[in-house]
Amino acid sequence: MRLEDAKIVEHEIMGDPQLGMMRLVFKTEIAKEAHPGQFVQLKVSSGLDPLLRRPISIAGVDTDKNEITLLYRLKGKGTKVLAQAKPGDELNLLGPLGQGFTIPQSGTLYLVAGGIGAFPLLPLAQKALEQGVKVCLFWGGENQRFLESAGMHLWEDLGITIEVSTMDGSMGIQGTVLDLLRNHELTESGQVAVCGPMMMMASVNEFFKETDFEVEASLEERMGCGVGACLGCVCTLQDEQGKLRRGKVCKDGPVFKAKEVVWNATV
Amino acid sequence: MRLEDAKIVEHEIMGDPQLGMMRLVFKTEIAKEAHPGQFVQLKVSSGLDPLLRRPISIAGVDTDKNEITLLYRLKGKGTKVLAQAKPGDELNLLGPLGQGFTIPQSGTLYLVAGGIGAFPLLPLAQKALEQGVKVCLFWGGENQRFLESAGMHLWEDLGITIEVSTMDGSMGIQGTVLDLLRNHELTESGQVAVCGPMMMMASVNEFFKETDFEVEASLEERMGCGVGACLGCVCTLQDEQGKLRRGKVCKDGPVFKAKEVVWNATV
Amino acid sequence: MKTINTEVKLGPLALRNPVITASGTYGFGEEYAPLCPVERLGGITLKGITPEPRMGNPVPRLAETPAGLLNSVGLENPGLDEFIASYLPKVRELPTAAIANISGFSVEDYTHMARALQKESGLAAIEVNISCPNVKHGGMHFGTDPASAEQVIAAVKAETDLPVIAKLSPNVTSIVAMAQAVARGGADIISLINTLLGMSIDIEKQRPVLANTMGGLSGPAVRPVAVRMVWEVSQAVEIPIIGMGGILTWQDAVEFLLAGASAVSIGTGNFVDPQAPLSVLEGIEEYCQRHGVSNVSELTGLAWKGNI
């Protein structure tokens, strides 16, 4: 874990500017330590507005160049301020943070992504390929424009199997990523990694429930510290006996065993 | 009075960077309305940090090009943020604000400046020269480096009489601007305009007390609204009968008749 | 685009729209007129007046803080008589509802002013600022003691035919107890919040920044406290609320309406953006459009009405 003023190497809009997808590359020692599924806490301005850091997944690592890539979507004030930063500027990074995905050593790695949930899966795919593991991506998005702006080209560059669904059928099948999964026979044994909206991840967990697949899910929650000190970002977990406990998304996660997550927690 | 997003045309350090003197030129319709001694309220960032606008005097007006020049010295957070702005950026300006100096129609105009108090006197000098009035500047500063960084060249360009004093004697006489005044016989009749630290302006007022010179002084005070609505920026004034009243530096001033100002107000 | 009905009725006070400017930040209504058309405002709350003229506190009176502003103006004002003679004639010509704001140091101070301000004076309402110390009762504050607050509101109410707005101070353990007290006193409307008591220190000079040591904190920094108080009070009393404290954008204003305010007031926000009242109003209208709401008044309390 490092705290570092890191220099921006590249910062660009991906695809359709209206969708506000950004690609941001930093030169940082964090590259040396980063594990797929981990994230950074980024101070988007040196002043007090906004006050808190913003958690962004590490979406690419280049250990030779000491670079990490972040992909993010413009959402509110923090990402709007971030989008102003220019190559050459320095921003303060805290990371790498949290527990990432298990790197599969054999079999097939099925990646299931909803929307921008694909971002943190990218370095996992890369790593798995390096291990000689077969990788297959199921990705659901709004429409073709969305998928293309959200980095489809980065996935295509990996040369893996990609199956997509869109709500309007403009690319791949029409429907959700769940429909995609239902359309495929996942005969090969292996591991599943999922990231996307809570409801979508809950359904994916449900889908794999009676199978032998180990499903790992990457959660999101509003964060204060990012290091496990403030208990701001908890999720609810459940052991095999059904006993509830809290997990810290920032420190125990963001990646959890999907079957341990209580997806509809109300406490 | 206008409220305008104005484009920065030029923004540069003047002289020794360590002194933090900046020159900032905006393209703005405010140029059409500005009167010497008036100021603008500048929003230095579009966010909440800092929250309030910063008052800066108009130090130059180009009505042909629709440009105003501001000269400012780096002081705290607001000016530090402002210094980041680049040509092409737009900042929100409110102005021109306040009551400026009386423009002399004849005689000699004596300008008495302490430190960066010279800034608001520049457009007054220009205007007086246009009226065919003789202008003479008495300027006291820390040292030569200070005076040169604070825009000496702009004054020299005007081709007027300039007398300077420095604390270390590195330029002009060694001493204060008061020493300068004492060293000169101000035989010609005319008008005096003074701007600088409160104590210095009080002494200048004292100096001219028993003379026929009308002295106008430009005050400073922390501002909220800049338009006379919040009563944050008051000074204390006194009429000939000694009756005290408040003046609003932003609206009734910043320029006041020096003899009406209660320089050592404690209420 | 269907047009939105922006009119709001706060008991006896009807406003053309819910966007008011806050006392002490908008002078007597003329200063900002060149920047923000008065006829677009729901109302203007005038600078607080007292029976006698006041010079207010020495300077510095202002200190900027993170997302906030400390002020210690100290109720500088021309006094009641001069207000009536020199300001009221212009105020009554303003093309919007003008609300007088009165402050005092004894019950008689308040009743004296209330007697002089009636419907025929052309004002729309009287806002009673009860955050000053009651000098006749050993400096105990009207604004922090429910019984005193009830008493002063009842006394004002008895003296004027204008709608009476009780303006509450947030520097209390229970804002609900204060609100219930002024409601018992007969207040027609509650406005909240006034400023939070704060201070800051010049670390180089090693003394307080404000000449008066302490001041009132306003601006976006205090908004979460203000929204919480509007939420609490709107569920505890029946009378309508004017919400304020840190409003700068339309989103901030909608937050107050959803929390339970029937109108909003903009103070410090004017200093940051003199056209804030305009963009707040436009933003509220567009928000209503988008959410299929025809009357702005329907927004009031939606955030808790939906929950119960």
Place this chain on the structure above:
Amino acid sequence: MKTINTEVKLGPLALRNPVITASGTYGFGEEYAPLCPVERLGGITLKGITPEPRMGNPVPRLAETPAGLLNSVGLENPGLDEFIASYLPKVRELPTAAIANISGFSVEDYTHMARALQKESGLAAIEVNISCPNVKHGGMHFGTDPASAEQVIAAVKAETDLPVIAKLSPNVTSIVAMAQAVARGGADIISLINTLLGMSIDIEKQRPVLANTMGGLSGPAVRPVAVRMVWEVSQAVEIPIIGMGGILTWQDAVEFLLAGASAVSIGTGNFVDPQAPLSVLEGIEEYCQRHGVSNVSELTGLAWKGNI
């Protein structure tokens, strides 16, 4: 450069320097250790504990506000027994003063925990967080009623040989009355402020952002209120004060010391800059150098001591 003596004595509690981290923002002292060397800290205040384990509130528990943070963690903690069994052994190895923070819903809750925490447990002090409702007394708050506050502090004091710090809530009409009450109760030290009660509303969802509706406001936004309270309390009671509320930089910390605090605590500031405690400490030392002060403790109250 002469070296500055940074040691501060807060009654029975001696700290190597005045920079502490605030309860609930620094876990049990390990989380930030890779970023900020523990041995450089004057002390660490641990996450608040209760007699029984608590799951805390549902999420969202955090909401960012202008220069501030709302939290409604709801005292999630492992409970006293688990704290002693699993955390205390590591805590006592921390190379700095560790201060336990205890919360309860009845006097017995507090005394039960105080009994279990003694000098021999290796802790440096107990901070008593009295901002929870007293469920045995109809939800009235220990932190807002002077008599209850005095009672709970006296009860804790009777049960432990550790220095007792009373942590005050700012949500009161008179912070001085609360401080005097805990001083009467025998508190060795006062720490203030805890968070201001606030809330914010998600205007698109039309409901509160926090699952728990309200939360505590912290961060730079509240600093003027905190500084004012330290100023008031330090002139009203004899016992030393740990000041907190919005400290991020050394300038902020010096402000609290000059206002009357003997030490400072950093909470939300850690989230913004995990090395804030370090730069605060260094900044204080340089400030002392520049002002010819040899002992940091001489700064305490300078802003008002100079005035009287």
